[in-house]
Amino acid sequence: MSGFGAMHPAVALLYYAGLLLFALLQLHPLFLLTEIFGIVLLTVLQGQVRLLRGVLWFLPVALSVALLNPLFSHRGTHILFYVWDRQITLEAVLYGLVTMTMLLTVFVLFISYNYNITADKFMHLFAGAAPKTALLTWMAIRFVPLFQRRLREITRIQRVRGIDTGQGGLRKRMKDGMILLKVLVSWSLEEALQTADSMKARGYGVHKRSSYGGYRMDRLDKLVLLWLAACACIPLAGWLAGHGVPEIYPRLKPMEWGWEEGWMYAGLCLFVLTPPALEGKEKWLWRSSRRKTYPSATLKPGRTRCMNSPSR
Amino acid sequence: MLLGPSGGGKTTLLRHLKRELTPVGTCSGRIRYRGRPLAELTPERAAGEIGMVFQNPDAQIVMDTVWHELAFGLENLGYPPQVMRSRLAEIAALFGLEPLLYQPVHQLSGGQKQLLNLASVLLLQPKVLLLDEPTSQLDPVAAREFIQTVYRLSEEMSMTVIISEHRLEEVLPLADRVWLLQDGALSVQGTPREFARDAYAAGAVSGVRAYLPAAARLFFALSPPQIAAGHPEIPLTVREGKRWLLGTAGPDRRFGSTDEPAMHEGPVQALHGRSTGGQPTGGDMLLQCREVTFRYERDTPDVLRKLSLSLHQGEWLAVMGGNGAGKSTLLHILGGLEQPQRGKLTYAKGVKAGYLAQNPLLYFSHDTAAEELQHMAQVAGLGPEEAARGIAGLAEAFQLGGVLEQHPLDLSGGQQQKLALAMVLLLRPAVLLLDEPTKGLDPGAKERFAQLLQGLLQQGVSMITVTHDVEFAARYATRCALMFDGSITAEGTPAEFFGGNYFYTTAVNRMARELLPEALSLEDVIEAWPSTATRC
Structure with a gap:
């Protein structure tokens, strides 16, 4: 990972926390659309377009919110038409659309969050504060794929004994499933005893745990952190002063767009677009070096790229 | 170096030397560390200065990635990040772990895992290193690398190492002192040469000569x-x-x-x-696989590549090869646990194969050994009388009579293996597929297990054994094969096969x-x- 993904997790966390806050507080369609644009741009620049496919699955949920809101909410004064003697109001339709956009924003945000802040990075941020909880979580994280692998092995062997969850009636399948789990548990407990020994042997519980912390905050991290925080303050201050929130209920008001909103939007844009800019800069850097001609014929420019990029 | 049969007290002794792991029970006598009773050490020193590596490479690992596992001990003792970083850098360089640093632990091979375990103990800068059969689960190449690393540490850092080991050939010449523990008592001790002399003098009956x-x-x-x-x-x-x-x-x-x-x-x-030119030595063809190709997932490389192999009645075929050559996968295919993508596997009519995995724990799901066997007899479709007879016969032959009412997980490793084998045999297989049957066995137990298998061979059960144990294969197999790069590259009687090999x-x-x-x-x-x- 390079660019934004390689930065200190605290930076990424601030970014996503800020975005989430804005998405939930400022239901301004333009703001929301800008946020979606920023995140999608970041994801595309990181080469993870396939992750965005998840949106397709989420789309029906978001659309149904937009559709159902006017059917259930009848607040507002601008009546468009009647369905089953119920009035459909313009306010409810608009509110539904804004909610849909908000949900989409949050969804896209979490797609990107999951890619950039892995469980590992998240734990690093909090390992210092709660070392024991962090340790437990880490061990649990390791156990999930471990148990999956073990269960696969057990299933393969026990099939010979006629214990197979893929065959027979429901009752037998459930029973067999339980047997497989029993084998898994006894095996894992057996190993856990040895793990406990190994932990004790290395001084677990002797001292208050410290945290190694694989990520160091460098100058750029600090700068970006400050910059993001500063940018975030502008829309937040505007919101506190009551700007930038369109009034839909109980009665739609025409959207104001004064200089306060202009400032807020500018601040938001700077905030949202900083990570894509960092990512883009990285991309551009490598792109331009690709154009360089190499004296050696065997060293293909396309290959040096992946060889040089620091991989984690 | 500590030698001796399993159950002779090697592990118990080592655990007494590591204060955190002292077994519960009555204990008399004193253990001193640098002139002071071990119990008086501060917990930090006890944890740091006496390091211990155990037998099972997997079970010792606590964390999910390599660097994290390395940091675990240091974190426990509350070292500041700066100290941790420099120590980690040092050890990672010494062990060549840099390329693996960010890998998830489960992607490492057994040998790499064990080196990681050693490295994470060394990060605490121990003065005494206790190793409890550290290479018993490793293949010979990985084991040699591990032992050489330990030797280098003891030479270059003058670290005291106490190792219990079954790999005599590699470890014994390197040791300064050798102790033989039998039935909880020290029976022979001295420098390796003194040990060799005394062990020989003890006579053939005592079983001590097996440790030469x-x-x-x-x-x-x-x-x-x-x-x-x-x-x-x-x-x-x-x-x-x-x-x-x-x-x-x-x-x-x-x-x-x-x-x-x-x-x-x-x-x-x-x-x-006379030379048989690599031709099978037995009678009728029992199983044949022709140009079998197999891979686990669509995008992974082939594990088996156009592999052809046959087994005849009365044969004991030993398949050898490096780690990841696909030996275990071959057994899975032969045992019907996996289906090959290409090629053909044919069994003679009415011939069944029984597969014994490396880990016997995979087989147990009942509360007593007897129940396990009975359930297996049911699966095999034996009548009650037949089942009782079969189980009694196997219990007798495998010396499991005394432990039939115990929980399978309470048995010793060797007994677990025998129980699992007995379960497989209840299915009346004509071909037995054994994955590393001698792993972790002491010389005596290995000998007894081999006798057992030879008995089965005489009763007409043919065998394919996947093994790293060259001595074992040379001694008992009727035919040997070497797997390399997904197929069989050399094949022949033990004499031809090993006579032609250099290493x-x-x-x-x-x-x-x-x-x-x-x-x-x-x-x-x-x-x-x-x-x-x-x-x-």
């Missing part, structure tokens, strides 16, 4: 007793053994010199009969190959040796 390396055994078998007793330099390594052997054999006793082609027609040919062969063969190119075991050499020197 091949070179020493060869030496004692071939030299007259009066000379053997007074000889100052008992050979311990292959090099010393070879030098002694060539020196003793002398020019007059040489069976044809090395530059004569007659060497290949030496007395050994009479020993093993992948028994210690005795490496010592005696210039004189007797096809002699694999001590017995072969003794038989071919001029009678004047023969002494069993």
Whole structure:
């Protein structure tokens, strides 16, 4: 990972926390659309377009919110038409659309969050504060794929004994499933005893745990952190002063767009677009070096790229 | 170095030396560390200065990635990040772990895992290193690397190492002192050469001689007793053994010199009969696989590549090969646990295969050993009487009679393995597929297990064994095959197979190959040796 993904997790966390806050507080369609644009741009620049496919699955949920809101909410004064003697109001339709956009924003945000802040990075941020909880979580994280692998092995062997969850009636399948789990548990407990020994042997519980912390905050991290925080303050201050929130209920008001909103939007844009800019800069850097001609014929420019990029 | 049979008290002794792991029970006597009772050490020093690595490479690992696992001990003792970083850097460089640093632990091989375990103990800068059969789950190459690393540490950092081990050939010559623990008591001790002398003197009945390396055994078998007793330099390594052997054999006793082609027609040919040209030695064909190709997932490389293999009635085929050569996968395919993508696997009519995995725990799901066997008999479709007879017979043959009412997980490792084998045998397989059956067994147990398998062979069960254990294969298999790059590259009777190998062969063969190119075991050499020197 390079660019934004390689930065200190605290930076990424601030970014996503800020975005989430804005998405939930400022239901301004333009703001929301800008946020979606920023995140999608970041994801595309990181080469993870396939992750965005998840949106397709989420789309029906978001659309149904937009559709159902006017059917259930009848607040507002601008009546468009009647369905089953119920009035459909313009306010409810608009509110539904804004909610849909908000949900989409949050969804896209979490797609990107999951890619950039892995469980590992998240734990690093909090390992210092709660070392024991962090340790437990880490061990649990390791156990999930471990148990999956073990269960696969057990299933393969026990099939010979006629214990197979893929065959027979429901009752037998459930029973067999339980047997497989029993084998898994006894095996894992057996190993856990040895793990406990190994932990004790290395001084677990002797001292208050410290945290190694694989990520160091460098100058750029600090700068970006400050910059993001500063940018975030502008829309937040505007919101506190009551700007930038369109009034839909109980009665739609025409959207104001004064200089306060202009400032807020500018601040938001700077905030949202900083990570894509960092990512883009990285991309551009490598792109331009690709154009360089190499004296050696065997060293293909396309290959040096992946060889040089620091991989984690 | 600690030697001795399983259950002889090696692990218990080592655990007494590691304060955190002292077993519960009544304990008398004193353990001193640097002149002070071990119990008086501060917890930090006890954890840091006495490090311990255990047998199972997987179970010792706590964390999910390599660097994290390395940091675990340091985090426990509350070191500041700066100290951790520099220590980690040092050890990672020493062990060459940098490329693996960010890998998830489960992607490492067994040998890498064990080196990681060693490294994470060394990060605490121990003064004493306790190793409890650390290489018993590793293949020979990984084991050698591990042992060499430990040796280097003890040489370069003058670290005290106490190791319990079954791999005599590699470890014994490196040790300063050797202790043999039997039934909880120290029976033989001394420097390796003193140990070899005393162990031999203890006589054949005591079973102590099984703990001699091949070179020493060869030496004692071939030299007259009066000379053997007074000889100052008992050979311990292959090099010393070879030098002694060539020196003793002398020019007059040489069976044809090395530059004569007659060497290949030496007395050994009479020993093993004529070359069979790699042809199977048994009777009817039991199973045949033709050009089998297999991979686990669509995008992964082929594990097996156009592999052809056949097994005949009454054969014991040993399949050898490096780690990741696909040996276990081959057994899975033969056992019907996986389906090959291409190629054909045919069993003779009515022939069933029974597969015994490396880990016997996979087989147990009931509360007592007897229930396990009964359930298996049901699956096999045996009637109640037949089942009772079958189980009684197996319990008798496998010496499991006394433990039938115990929980399978309470049995010792060797008993678990036997129980799992008994369960597989209840299915009445004509072909037995065994994955690393000798892993982690002490010399005595290995011998007994081999006898058991030979008994089965005589009863008409043919076998395919996947093993790293060259000595075991040379001694018991009727045919050997080498797997490399997904297919069988060499095949033949043990004599041909190992006689042609340079590295992948028994210690005795490496010592005696210039004189007797096809002699694999001590017995072969003794038989071919001029009678004047023969002494069993």
